[in-house]
Amino acid sequence: MSGGAWxxxxxxxxxxxxxxxxxxxxxxLASTSGATLIDALLSASAAGITELLSPYPxxxxxxxxxxxxxxxxxxxxxxxxxLLIGTGGAYGKLYGGPVVRDLLAVYxxxxxxxxxxxxxxxxxYAGTDLINQALxxxxxxxxxxxxxxxxxxxxxxxxxxxxxxxxxxxxxxxxQGQIEAARAYxxxxxxxLRRITLPSMLPFAIPGLANLWLIATKDTALLAVVGFYELAxxxxxxxxxxxxxxxxxxxxxxxxxxxxxxxxxxxxxxxAWSRRGMPxxxxxx
Amino acid sequence: xANEAAIINVVARTSLWLQPHRIVLILxxxxxxxxxxxxxxxxxxxxxxxxxxxxxxxxLWILAVTCVLGFLLAVPLGLAQAAGSFWxxxxxxxxxxxxxxxxxxxxxxxxxxGLGSLFPQYPWIxxxxxxxxxxxxxxxxxxxxxxxxxxxxxxxxxxxxxxxPKGQLEAARAFGMSRWKAFRRIWLPQAIYRAxxxxxxxxxxxxxxxxxxxxxxxxxxFAVSSKVRQDTYLTYEPLLLLALIYxxxxxxxxxxxxxxxxxxxxxxx
Numbered sequence: 001m002s003g004g005a006w007x008x009x010x011x012x013x014x015x016x017x018x019x020x021x022x023x024x025x026x027x028x029l030a031s032t033s034g035a036t037l038i039d040a041l042l043s044a045s046a047a048g049i050t051e052l053l054s055p056y057p058x059x060x061x062x063x064x065x066x067x068x069x070x071x072x073x074x075x076x077x078x079x080x081x082x083l084l085i086g087t088g089g090a091y092g093k094l095y096g097g098p099v100v101r102d103l104l105a106v107y108x109x110x111x112x113x114x115x116x117x118x119x120x121x122x123x124x125y126a127g128t129d130l131i132n133q134a135l136x137x138x139x140x141x142x143x144x145x146x147x148x149x150x151x152x153x154x155x156x157x158x159x160x161x162x163x164x165x166x167x168x169x170x171x172x173x174x175x176q177g178q179i180e181a182a183r184a185y186x187x188x189x190x191x192x193l194r195r196i197t198l199p200s201m202l203p204f205a206i207p208g209l210a211n212l213w214l215i216a217t218k219d220t221a222l223l224a225v226v227g228f229y230e231l232a233x234x235x236x237x238x239x240x241x242x243x244x245x246x247x248x249x250x251x252x253x254x255x256x257x258x259x260x261x262x263x264x265x266x267x268x269x270x271x272a273w274s275r276r277g278m279p280x281x282x283x284x285x
Numbered sequence: 286x287a288n289e290a291a292i293i294n295v296v297a298r299t300s301l302w303l304q305p306h307r308i309v310l311i312l313x314x315x316x317x318x319x320x321x322x323x324x325x326x327x328x329x330x331x332x333x334x335x336x337x338x339x340x341x342x343x344x345l346w347i348l349a350v351t352c353v354l355g356f357l358l359a360v361p362l363g364l365a366q367a368a369g370s371f372w373x374x375x376x377x378x379x380x381x382x383x384x385x386x387x388x389x390x391x392x393x394x395x396x397x398x399g400l401g402s403l404f405p406q407y408p409w410i411x412x413x414x415x416x417x418x419x420x421x422x423x424x425x426x427x428x429x430x431x432x433x434x435x436x437x438x439x440x441x442x443x444x445x446x447x448x449x450p451k452g453q454l455e456a457a458r459a460f461g462m463s464r465w466k467a468f469r470r471i472w473l474p475q476a477i478y479r480a481x482x483x484x485x486x487x488x489x490x491x492x493x494x495x496x497x498x499x500x501x502x503x504x505x506x507f508a509v510s511s512k513v514r515q516d517t518y519l520t521y522e523p524l525l526l527l528a529l530i531y532x533x534x535x536x537x538x539x540x541x542x543x544x545x546x547x548x549x550x551x552x553x554x
Contacts, residue, residue, distance in 0.1 A: 098304065098306050098307075099306050099310070102306070102307060102310055103310075110528075110532065112489075113489070113531065113532045113535040113536070114493070114528045114531050114532060114535075115492075115493035115494070115495075115496050115507075115531055116493065117496045117497065117507065118496065118507070118524060118527055118528050118531060119528075121524055122521070122524045122525070122528060125520050125521070125524075126521065129520075214385075214386075218387070218388040218389070219388075220388075221388035221390040221391060222388075222390060224390070225500065232388065232390055232391060232394075235391070235394075236394070239398060239399075243402070245394075245398040245399045245401075245402045246395070246398075246399035246400065246402065246403060247399075248399075249391055249394050249395035249398060249399045250395060250399065252391050253383075253387045253391050253392070253395060256386065256387045256388055256391060257382075257383060257386040257387050260385075260386035260387070261382075261386065
């Protein structure tokens, strides 16, 4: 996959962009090891970094931001799809017949035991293949499934298995009396789901679901392996073209970290909102 | 007598588990497996058999080394966050946040492509004894996976260390144990007992992260299956077999950990 990386690394100076070469000759003058170390960590000079990361075309910052946007889109879509599958799956596991329950157990077990990378490859190829076979069987043209839809579907399928378990646990944590009271008032199952089960399961489910959202944002990086354009792939391309590997992977790491930290802030708010009217966690302990 | 009772118990449990619909499901699954065995192409297996075994061995080896090293690193990380002063706790917390907040793939590529592309520029690195290792890919993979495991497990160990009741530590001190002895005999074992259930999950997650090293040209079992796909132009067969192999390894890991957990006294704290 990346057999050429070393060869590129050992290539003569001429293939490096100009600023790298310039810096090399300067480094020969630097004698103290401390200066060399600092120099090493900043793979390009400060001016070079801003040049490389600037959002306008000669720089690659814009490409990274577009990649980040795609990553967020996929993560959002996958989490929503995962929530739908998870709610259905949890209901099936709790209230479904024996066959439904066993099939769901197989689904969650298999998805949680196989690496995401393998699942993504398998579902990506199998999914597009199945759709095209179904289309040709029905007499339609083959279509190219868009990367965004495929990414959302694949990651959503994986997320669904995890959120099934989270939501199942959260529904089980609802005090039984609430459900009994809803039944006693003659609520239909759908109404009970909407008015009682979902709202009162939320505070129990949100920590787990928040964790899943963070996992989803990080799992989008795996889609780079099947060639979907998101932050990791954008970074790889930018780094490959400019040869400033350290700068770009570092920048991507910072973007992912920012995404996680901002998500954490929002999740804290949402959790406080969903627990309104309940005793705080600290007092409960 | 006790033996008979045990056998009856097992039979009763099996018959409870083996309900009619399960038999049908198992038959359907068997049918799927058999049709996969007959209708798909497996003639490449003998040729790649040995390479696959080496790949599995390498994956397991990476898993074992990174889990052990990562756990050894996680203990001080957890301890620093649970009991350290600000100057120890803050860096440990930052480390755990950064590791948990960025994808492993990016960490791996940052180390291999980023750091790795800086080293050759320095003659003293190229002349040192480390250079033969730094030229290869696996040290970067092992380092990235170790740091990742340490970051996730460090957070778990923080909770585990903080969860050991204070009275236990005070009792240990009252018995005249030195701080080190109290840590070694009381604090650490109880923290590990508490962390063990999550350790199972973390180890399975770590197993599921190992195929990422294939993206930096380490030949593990995932890379072997990619090679089979490239050589034979088959899409599904190598991937399905790969998924089966990972499921089997996961099953063995979960079973082994449940045996270890069963040996540990469960009434603690």
